[in-house]
Each structure stands twice: as structure tokens, then as C-alpha cells.
Amino acid sequence: MAYDKFNVLTSTVVPLPTENVDTDQIIPARFLKATEREGFGDNLFRDWRYDVEGNPKKDFVLNDSTYAGKILLAGRNFGSGSSREHAVWALYDYGFRCVVSSFFADIFKNNCLNIGVLPVTISPEFADVLFAAIEADPSTEVEVDIDTQKITLLSTGQSESFDINAYKKENMKNGFDDIDYLLNLKGEIEEFEKGRA
């Protein structure tokens, strides 16, 4: 479904340097039992965020008021495992619009682009720079500009370019999804099917 348009996002950053964060951590399977896309943000990182009694775990970054923002800076191989789009729904519902990592799992990245969370892949070196800057000053802001495909650490002006294909870029900028596009191709799909029969 349509989502917020993405142009320039300037925000403080929530750092989560753990590597190989799988989608079972982002949203455990037992919270997938919904028939509507609502309220998934409450269970984002559930088992890292809350103990078994449901009390917030103080040492987890989402429970640390020092950090906030619409950008999640994640460790390497973020989003591995299950294809559950619920993982991205949870991030979006919580308020994240952009996830930055030096490496993303494939299906997760695709799911992000399909619902309007921008996955930004940066070099491991730049990831280290960002983690260090945010640790030193949690009020540090990062700017993500989809048009120029640039991510900038505003305090120092250090920046890096990121990849996104032209089609997805247009979609993100306009808040379009693939179904709008595919439904317009009905004739071409029919032709294709006739050609195979």
C-alpha cells in the first residue's frame, strides 16, 4: 500500500552494532499472528527490549532515552532469516524510515523497498565512523538524501554515496508501490502468457 514519500531525511540515529540481526530478533514469530497490519512496532526487538515479565531491559538501545530518531544504524548482515515483511512493518510502525548497514540480507532489503523504509548500504569504514560519532554525541544528526543518493554525517560533513535502482528510487520518492506499476502492465502480462501457451 502507499507509504510516506521519501526525499531528504535528517534525523538523529539509533545505533545497534550487533551483527547478523535476524528477523526473528526484529519481530519474534509469536507476534506474527495478526490479520491486519497494525501495532507491530510494540513488539519490535521484543525479546531484546523486554524481559519475560514485559519489563523494559535497561541496557537495550530502544529503552535508552539517550538515543532516538528515524534512522536505525545496524551492524553487518542485518535482517537475515525469514522473509516476514512484518519485520519491516515493525520498524516502520515504530517510526524508522531508514536503516543503514554495511550489509543487508536480500529479502529484507527488498521488503524494505516495498513498503517505504529506505535501506542504505554503506562501507564498513563509514559505518565505524557513524557508530563512533553517535557514541560520542547521541545528538549527532545524519542526513539521507535519496535524490543525490548521499548519506552525510552533518557534524563533520563526511558523506558517502549509496546505491538504489532508478525504478525503486522513483517509487520511494513518490510513495508508490509495485502493485500500482504491475496493475498497469495487465496487457503486457496477458501477452506474455499467450506467448508461453
Next chain:
Amino acid sequence: MEKKTLFDKIWDAHVVKSVPSGPDVFFIDKHFIHEVTSPVAFLNLEKRGVGVLHPQRTVGTPDHNVPTVDQDKTIKDKLSRMQVEKLRENCKKHGIELHDLGSAHHGIVHVIGPELGITQPGMTIVCGDSHTSTHGAFGAIAFGIGTSEVEMVLATQCIMQSKAKKMRITVDGELSAGVTSKDIILYIIAKISAAGATGYFVEYAGSAIESLSMEARMTICNMSIEMGARGGLIAPDETTFDYLKGKQYSPKGEEWDKAVAYWKSLKTDDGAVFDKEYHFDAADIEPMITYGTNPGMGIKVKGNIPSTEGMEGSNKTSYLKSLDYMGFAPGEAIQGKKVDFVFVGSCTNGRIEDIRSVANYVKGKKKADNITAWIVPGSREVEKMAHEEGLVKILEEAGFELRQPGCSACLAMNDDKIPSGKYAVSTSNRNFEGRQGPGARTMLASPLTVAAVAVKGEICDPREIF
């Protein structure tokens, strides 16, 4: 002529259109749906006022959250029940074939597709589940998709996907006794890491792969996603054709001959180029087990948990966090570790061959007192065969508890949960934190190793109590 890989041949034949500087509009032959990742897709279709384009190309079954006891009764868990009811309602409304709870072909979606002959060589197959890669064992392009894409397939029979890079993993030679296809794939993932194939579609080849049964091939393709691959596939051959012949949805008569002639063309051309290749020797592979919280953290059962030597920064921190969760220390041996639960089942190892392997091993033996042993067939068909072959009796005499088909303790969406802090040796596919229940500690292994662990009560090499 251009040399093509098997993956190229199938992919290229399904591209409706290539979007300039964008993905391909990719046609889907078969679409499987289950109760967890489909309801929002149907809901969105309704909001758009769009119907299902080709209902006959979609097949549904409830598997992820279903209870594995009392399946003939109303599901107790309200949310699970609502999801299953929604699936029924959506399938009925749109004329989609549903293999419902209790019906003859109910089961895990990746078990029933092949069983019914719905899965065939050369097809493109998707499902809102990452283990859709299982179907690649038949020489199909099969992969997991998100719910937005489920909606796309329902509405247009297409998704938007960029073609993956190509990787070939060749395993040549003969497997030693006691080494199974699960060990092959755990070995490969340990070698190339849980992210080592991200961005690739993998073709498995070589004499060791060719020697495997369809069930064993499915186990390998199933876990392709655990090294980050979009999917994995194996060229179809006589083993594939023999498996499919006579299945309910397999082509019949002349159609069969035509199909086989086409399927025989589905192989990588000599000289076709892959973006990346790996070669492994089957003789180097031993029974494997995982010790950490991603499937790349695997070692041979006789091995030691790696030390932190050479690790630094977040890599080391993440590694120690993982071992801390598991209650293990770097450098220790894994053999001899106490275990509390064993689980045989899932789309990875819940097929009849897996149950036979466990039953043959435990015949006349008893599980250890400290072990709770669950065995969950992948489908009603598997369950039926297990009864007919006398396997259930053997397993029950050995102290295993047989449950009804479903995903069960693989992801613990139902009540089949491993308690916090307890150790489970499992034939499933993921050892992520909390995967089998909050705080549960999972170690992945083959059905044979799981059988041996059940008997001994601790981590052991199945070759030692043959």
C-alpha cells in the same frame, strides 16, 4: 550460442519485461500461501478493489501456527484460529485450492507441494516464506517473498525482482556412512558463512549431490537461505522424474513424455559462467552441529567451538554475545554437552526419509531419561506412511512423542516451545535466539545425529553408536 546456466534458462523464460535501470517483471507459475503471511495481502487487495488473477496458480495450507495436537478440534489460541479462519475465508472467496487442517494432504507447504507433484522442474515458485527455496530441488526457481509480493502475485501473477548473481557449489565424491545431506548443507554454510551467498542464486552440483534422493536434495535447497542466498536449485534428473511420476498433479500420458523431454533440457550448459564457484569434497564432511545463534556457526560434532583468536570489534562482541546466549565458552568441545529436547520435523527434515532414518536408528533403543523427544511429520501423507511402515510404533517404543503435522517447534508459533534456557537438538533450519521459544537454545543437526543424541542424552556422533 550463448552458454546459459540452469538458473538463466528458467529466469529468462519468465521475464515479462525488464524495467530500464530497475527490476524484471517476473512471471510466477506457482504460488503457495499460508495463514501467516497472506491475510494482509488479501486485505490490501480488497482495499484496492482488485481480485485474484489466476486462482488456480495458488495453493494454500495452514502450517505455521497450527497446533500439533487435537487438530480435529477448534484451535484454542484465538489469534491462530483467526489467521487460519481468514485463510479459509480467503481461499473460498477467491476459489483457491486449500489443503486444510485434517484433510488428506494437509502439511507444511514445502512438504505438500512436492508430495502432490505441484512442484515441477522449470517452474517459478514463490511463497511468503523464505524456505520456499526447498522446491529448487526439482530444478525450479523457488524463493521466499514478502507480503507485498504475495499481494502482487495474487493480483498480477508477477513480482518485481532483479535477477540474482549466480553461484555454483559443487560437492564431489562419496559421503561417508552416517553423513547426510543435512551435514552437507551445514558444512557448506559453516564454510561460506550465514551471509556468504547473499545476492546469489545457488546451483548445487557434483556427484555427491547427484547421488542424493529428492528428500535429501530438498534439505539442501531448503537451507540455501541460511547462507543468505535468494534460493538454491539442482538440475532435474532421473531421480527427479522417478519421484514425480504418478504424483497427483504431475503430467500424465503424452503430457508426461513431453514434460520429461523439456525437463531434460534444464541443465547448465558446459562452459556457462557463474559469478562465484565453490568446490567441496564429500569425503571431508562429517556429522555437523551448530553451537551458536546463526546457521553459519556450525562445526563437526567432534570439533571444538572456535576460539576468539583473530576476532575483534563488533565481530568479537557479537560472537561472544551469541556464545553467552548458548551458555558455551570459546574453545570448548561440543561433544558431551547435556541436551533437554530433541525435535524431528520442519520443512527441512520432516519428510518420510527423515522419519525412517530416526526410526531405524532408535529401533530397540530408548531415549535417555533427560530427553523430551518430539517428532512432527511434515504432512498428513508422511504421518500416514510412518504409521503404515510401522515407524510410529518403533518411535513410540523408544519414547518419542508423535505429533500432528505443522511447522511446530521450528519457529514455536504454536505451543510447541522449548523452555527458556533449555537445550534442543533440532532437525530444523534456524538456531536464532528465541527461535524455538523465548530463551530456547537450539542446535541444528541431521535427523541421524538427533536420534543419537536422543538415545545418549548428550551431544554425540551418530557413527559411534551404530
